[in-house]
Every structure is written in structure tokens, then in C-alpha cells.
Amino acid sequence: MTEQFDAKPAAESSRLAAAAAQAAVEAGALTPAERRRNWTRLGSESFDVVVIGGGVTGAGAALDAATRGMRVALVEARDLAAGTSSRSSKLFHGGLRYLEQLEFGLVREALRERELMLTKIAPHLVKPVPFLYPLSHRLWERPYTAAGLLLYDTMGGARSVPGQKHLTRAGALRLFPALKRTALVGGIRYFDSQADDARHTMTVARTAAHYGAVVRTSTRVVDFLRESDRVSGVRVRDVETGEETDVTAQVVINATGVWTDELQQLSGSRGRFRVKASKGVHIVVPRDRIVAEAGLILRTEKSVLFVIPWRNHWIIGTTDTEWELDLAHPAATKSDIDYILTHVNKVLATPLVHEDIEGVYAGLRPLLTGESEDTSKLSREHAVARVAPGLVAIAGGKYTTYRVMAADAIDAAAVDLPGRIAPSITDKVPLLGADGYHALVNQADQLAAKHGLHPYRVRHLLDRYGSLIHQVLAQATGRPELLRPIPAAPDYLQVEVVYAAGHEGALHLEDVLTRRTRISIEYPHRGVDCAEPVARLMGEILGWDEERRAEEVRIYIARVNAERDSQDQSDDQAADARRSTAPEARPDLQENDSKE
CATH class of the missing domain: 1.10.8 (Helicase, Ruva Protein; domain 3)
Structure with missing residues (x-):
């Protein structure tokens, strides 16, 4: 095939190369050439919306605006998902524990979003995963938990995944043999879903680019532009080259998570809410260290602890403590790691030790302040505010509900945009790689043979790239x-x-x-x-x-x-x-x- 291509006339080769380059752009490819073009576009075009922050909420806002027909730019000082959005528990979950806090609306909303991801928006990236809820008290705990899970299933928790299943102690131990017999008297299996958060966020941003958004990383906001009392854009610096340019816009959206307050100060506008950072630490251990066929959810004195299956590994976490130091690089401590090991080892027949740990990561949750100084009790709801003419801020919320948050932010920006804006349609927009994914899963053996790969390798690639696998292998x-x-x-x-x-x-x-x-x-x-x-x-x-x-x-x-x-x-x-x-x-x- 390569020899045939090389034998074509130079003009034909040039035409094919140009067509391939255009196809890559149309597919939302963030190429080095596109990065250079986007710098020129930032300084020369006028945008309806400029989104600051390349986490999942910012990427979602860019996609929401682009699919409503707006001219959009997304700028991020570091990398896509470099902050909170690459350091989560990697779950798209309904928030079962929020039922106890009577956050019914939040649970219902999260379950609807989980269903959309599993079935329509990102089936290649978001996968169902079973969890065991171990019961440790006789008589009262099973009916109490069953009632909560029944409500959870009724709200949508069992729409495209199995509903709750009650297990005896023997049944629970067959599902999770690594548990001590004394750690439970029975259990309930239920389902949630998971995704590689960094890859998902990057795919949301690429999908926004596919629909016309200018997406540029390593592009830091250093100032806000103003016309009278109105924010009219931002001044940005390319942190790779030091170049600066002005980006004009009808409205700027601050979607910077734990950096919300700092951006608010830079804008010179008074914020409508404050954001507190809560540090969450996770550890990663090899899959063979815990013998089980499902994940595990455990209660702790502060919150809950998840043991989450992650390909050939387990992710175990999280902690929930206040953090007031470096927002870009939150650090896990020995105390954090010991806290996780202590709690998980209470129920494991073979305890985990420090030498079992393959990886550790720490992330910061952006929580809205006001309800309590205990970060584990701060609201997981999100807030949107028009803090000044031409400037909207959004913060709080959960990874699972990023799409709703993004739509709310663009709705709030409507007052600063001329004319009537179209409603959000991102509940109908699959992410790049979703279209054709299921057919390719069925064709994995043929695709593997074509490229000389093992079928398991192709399935792994499909779960990372979906139908973009052809671009990857090309x-x-x-x-x-x-x-x-x-x-x-x-x-x-x-x-x-x-x-x-x-x-x-x-x-x-x-x-x-x-x-x-x-x-x-x-x-x-x-x-x-x-x-x-x-x-x-x-x-x-x-x-x-x-x-x-x-x-x-x-x-x-x-x-x-x-x-x-x-x-x-x-x-x-x-x-x-x-x-x-x-x-x-x-x-x-x-x-x-x-x-x-």
C-alpha cells in the first residue's frame, strides 16, 4: 500500500495529503498545525463565547455553545483535564450516598446523565461496573439499604444496567472472596459506571473542536478586557512561547474549578460565591492483590471508600480533607495513604501494604462554601452566576453532571449575547468515537487480523478511541x-x-x-x-x-x-x-x- 502511494504523481500525493489534513481537522483533531492556526484565530476573530478552563465543565461548555451555533474559544493554561478532571474516582455514578442527605434532585439528575453516557453520548468511554454493598448489621440494615436502592433504581439506576440483587453472606463472598467472613453478614450488589476521566474530558474538547470551537491549551489568561463596565474578552499568553494576544468576546465564562476565586480577583469583579478545595487521594494496586468480581463501597466515619475495578488494577479511595496550598499540584501524604490502607484493610482477609501500591494521585474538588466547614458535607450542587456584564462563573457540581452544568453556564451567558440563542442539544450529540462503536466491537476479530493484533488489544483500543480507532491505527x-x-x-x-x-x-x-x-x-x-x-x-x-x-x-x-x-x-x-x-x-x- 505504501509503495502504491509513493508511485502516485506528486500532484496527486499532494492532493491526498491535503484531503487527509482536512479530514483530520473535520474530525476535531488537535494537531500541531491546528494549534498554530488557532493562535492566529484567537487574535483575529471575534467570539460569542470564550471559556476559560479545560476541565470537563469548560470543555462541556465549549461543546454546548458550539452545537448551539455560537463562535466559541476554549483556553487552558496547562493541559486538558490537567486539574480535577484527571484525578477523580473515575466514576459516572448516581451518587447513592446523596440519598441519605435527601439530595433527591441531584441523584435523579446524575442517574439521567449516567444513562445518556452509557447509551448515547459516550458508550465507548463509559462502562457499567458492579459494586458490592456489604451489610454488617443484622435486622435493620438490609431493609434500610434496600429501600434506598429501590428508590435509586426507580429514579433510573436500573434503566440500562441490572437492578439491586440481595446476597447472603456466602453469596457476597463468592462475588468478593477477598473479604473477611467477619466483615459482613450479607450484601447487596448494584451497578454504576466508570470512565477514564482524562480521556473523556479530552474527547469532549475534541468534539467541541469538531463542531467549530477553537480549543487551545498552554494558553493562559493574564488579564480581562473591558469596555466601560463590561467584560469584552481576555488577554492570553502562550506559555510555550511567551507571546500574548487579545481575544474579544460577547461573554467570558470562568469554568476554572478550584481556581474560580483567583480568576474572579483577576477580573476585578465581585464574586457571587466562594469555592473551597477539598483534597481527595486515591491509591492504585494490582488486580491480583484483591480477589473479587465487583467493586466495593464502604462506609467510613467521614464519607465512603470505594474499591473500584480498573482494567488490571484497583483504584481505592478517597480521602476528603481541606486543602489551602498549591492548587496545581495537590500532594498526597503518608497519612492520606495510611488512612486508605487502614480502612480497606479492616475488611480484607489479606491486608494491603505500601509495597503493593503501584500509583498514587491527589485531586481537588471545587466545593461551594456555606453549609459547613466540614468539606465532606459541603454541597455537591453547582452554582452559576453572572458576576458582571459579559462575565459568567460556574463552579461546584460533580463530574457526572458536567453536561448539565455546561448547559446552565451557556444559558446564563444568553443575556450578554445578541438575539435569541438555541436551546442546548448536547443530550443528543455523541462524542467523537461513539458513532459506529458497537458495530466495531462486533468486528474486533476481523480488525485485529487486518492489523496483526490480538483481539483483546483491539477491544482495549476501541474502549479508548471508539470508532476513531481507524485514525489511530492509520x-x-x-x-x-x-x-x-x-x-x-x-x-x-x-x-x-x-x-x-x-x-x-x-x-x-x-x-x-x-x-x-x-x-x-x-x-x-x-x-x-x-x-x-x-x-x-x-x-x-x-x-x-x-x-x-x-x-x-x-x-x-x-x-x-x-x-x-x-x-x-x-x-x-x-x-x-x-x-x-x-x-x-x-x-x-x-x-x-x-x-x-
Whole structure:
């Protein structure tokens, strides 16, 4: 096939290359060339909406606005999902525990969104997952919990997944053999769903780009533009080059999560709500350390603890403690890790130890302040406010309800937009890769044979890229070595690195190792052992010379070492001090943390 292509006349080859480039743009590809074009567009076009923040809410707002027919720009100082949206529990869940807090509306809304993701919007990314709720009290606990789960199922919890199933102690232990017999008297199995949060957020942003949004990372807001008392846009800096430009817009949306207050101060407008950061820590252990066929949900004195199946691993978490230090790099402490191990080991027949841990990550929840100083009791509801003419802020909420939050933000922006705006339609818009996914799953064996891959490998790719798998595998045309696993990270293929740099907007080594893949938390070496080959593959696409490749590797290894060091500290202040010693991959952000 390659020889035939090379034999075509130069003009025909040029035409095909141009057509391929255009097709990539139409598919929402965040290519290096598109990044350069988008910088020009930011400075030369006028937008209806500029969204600040590349987390799931910001990406969702950009998609919502674009599909309503608006001219949209999304800017993010770091990488897509670099903050909270890559560090969640990776669940699309109905919020079963919120029933006890009588948050019925929140549960109903979350279950509707979960159903949309599973069936229409992102079936390639969002998957059902069973959980065991162990019962530890006789007589009263089973009917009490069953009543809550019946309400949960009635609200939509059993619409496209099985409803609750009651189990004896023997039945619960067959589902979760790793539990101590004394840890339960019975159990109830129910279903929720999960997704790779970073990949999902990136796909939402790419889908927005597919519908015309200008999406640009490493683009930091340094000031707000004004006309009289009205916000009329933002001034942005390319943190890779230091260049600055003004971006004009009818309305600016602050969707920066835990950075909401800082952006509010930069705008000079008085905020309508405050955001408090709550730190949540998770650990990752190998799948064989816990013998079970389902996840586990446990009550703790503060909140709940999840044991979540994650491919060949378990994710266990989370903590819920106030955090007032570095918002960009929250640090997990030894105390956080010990808290998780202590609580999960109360019910495991074979306790987990520190040596079992493959990865650790810490994220910050943006909680609306006001109800209680206890972060575990702060509202998970979201709030939207028009804080000044031309400026809307949105904060709070849950990952699961990002689409509703995004629609609310664009609705709030309507007062600053001329004419009548169309209603939100994102409940009808599949994300890139969703269309054709189910048919490709049925064709996995044929697709595997065509490319010389094992069918399980193709299914893994389908669950990461959906129908975009053809784009991914096309990168290996004429280069069969790209279909080999990444050295020291065999769950991923080398072609995925090439695709991340060429189509998914990855600009730095950490973007690939921590977000486009999850190597940084899925392997004990945390990406260090494969940093060199991954940097070399990225460098081919991004034009890195040997010095730049070495620098990317150096920065990444320093980051891992700083994180490991912080996880040996007993308190937040000491952990933050150790984590902050690592250099930034985006140098412009080293001294002045991003407001995005």
C-alpha cells in the first residue's frame, strides 16, 4: 500500500495529503498545525463565547455553545483535564450516598446523565461496573439499604444496567472472596459506571473542536478586557512561547474549578460565591492483590471508600480533607495513604501494604462554601452566576453532571449575547468515537487480523478511541513497529503516543504519561522506565531535538521523584514543600501558578 502511494504523481500525493489534513481537522483533531492556526484565530476573530478552563465543565461548555451555533474559544493554561478532571474516582455514578442527605434532585439528575453516557453520548468511554454493598448489621440494615436502592433504581439506576440483587453472606463472598467472613453478614450488589476521566474530558474538547470551537491549551489568561463596565474578552499568553494576544468576546465564562476565586480577583469583579478545595487521594494496586468480581463501597466515619475495578488494577479511595496550598499540584501524604490502607484493610482477609501500591494521585474538588466547614458535607450542587456584564462563573457540581452544568453556564451567558440563542442539544450529540462503536466491537476479530493484533488489544483500543480507532491505527501505516507495546508499559501501543502528539493536543511528556495514557499511576515505575522511548516518539511529531527530548525526560523524572518524596511526608505542608521542588513542563507557569 505504501509503495502504491509513493508511485502516485506528486500532484496527486499532494492532493491526498491535503484531503487527509482536512479530514483530520473535520474530525476535531488537535494537531500541531491546528494549534498554530488557532493562535492566529484567537487574535483575529471575534467570539460569542470564550471559556476559560479545560476541565470537563469548560470543555462541556465549549461543546454546548458550539452545537448551539455560537463562535466559541476554549483556553487552558496547562493541559486538558490537567486539574480535577484527571484525578477523580473515575466514576459516572448516581451518587447513592446523596440519598441519605435527601439530595433527591441531584441523584435523579446524575442517574439521567449516567444513562445518556452509557447509551448515547459516550458508550465507548463509559462502562457499567458492579459494586458490592456489604451489610454488617443484622435486622435493620438490609431493609434500610434496600429501600434506598429501590428508590435509586426507580429514579433510573436500573434503566440500562441490572437492578439491586440481595446476597447472603456466602453469596457476597463468592462475588468478593477477598473479604473477611467477619466483615459482613450479607450484601447487596448494584451497578454504576466508570470512565477514564482524562480521556473523556479530552474527547469532549475534541468534539467541541469538531463542531467549530477553537480549543487551545498552554494558553493562559493574564488579564480581562473591558469596555466601560463590561467584560469584552481576555488577554492570553502562550506559555510555550511567551507571546500574548487579545481575544474579544460577547461573554467570558470562568469554568476554572478550584481556581474560580483567583480568576474572579483577576477580573476585578465581585464574586457571587466562594469555592473551597477539598483534597481527595486515591491509591492504585494490582488486580491480583484483591480477589473479587465487583467493586466495593464502604462506609467510613467521614464519607465512603470505594474499591473500584480498573482494567488490571484497583483504584481505592478517597480521602476528603481541606486543602489551602498549591492548587496545581495537590500532594498526597503518608497519612492520606495510611488512612486508605487502614480502612480497606479492616475488611480484607489479606491486608494491603505500601509495597503493593503501584500509583498514587491527589485531586481537588471545587466545593461551594456555606453549609459547613466540614468539606465532606459541603454541597455537591453547582452554582452559576453572572458576576458582571459579559462575565459568567460556574463552579461546584460533580463530574457526572458536567453536561448539565455546561448547559446552565451557556444559558446564563444568553443575556450578554445578541438575539435569541438555541436551546442546548448536547443530550443528543455523541462524542467523537461513539458513532459506529458497537458495530466495531462486533468486528474486533476481523480488525485485529487486518492489523496483526490480538483481539483483546483491539477491544482495549476501541474502549479508548471508539470508532476513531481507524485514525489511530492509520498512524502505523508503513511503520509496523508502532503497533508494538511501549517498552515497560505493555498495556499501551507506541502508535498511541504518536496519535496523542499528532491528534490529541499533547505538548509535553507528562501530558502523555499522565493523561493521554495512565502510565503514571498504573506501573510501579510511574512512567520513568518508558520516559525515553515515549519522548522520542513524541519528538518525531513535535519536532524536538535531542536537547529538548532530554529536558522533557529530566522534568518528568523530577516530577515523579518529587511526588514520591511528598508521599513519605506526614502532613500537607511538608508534602507540598517537597512536591513544589519539581520543575514545570510549562516554564511560564513555574513562578506564577495558572489561574486556569
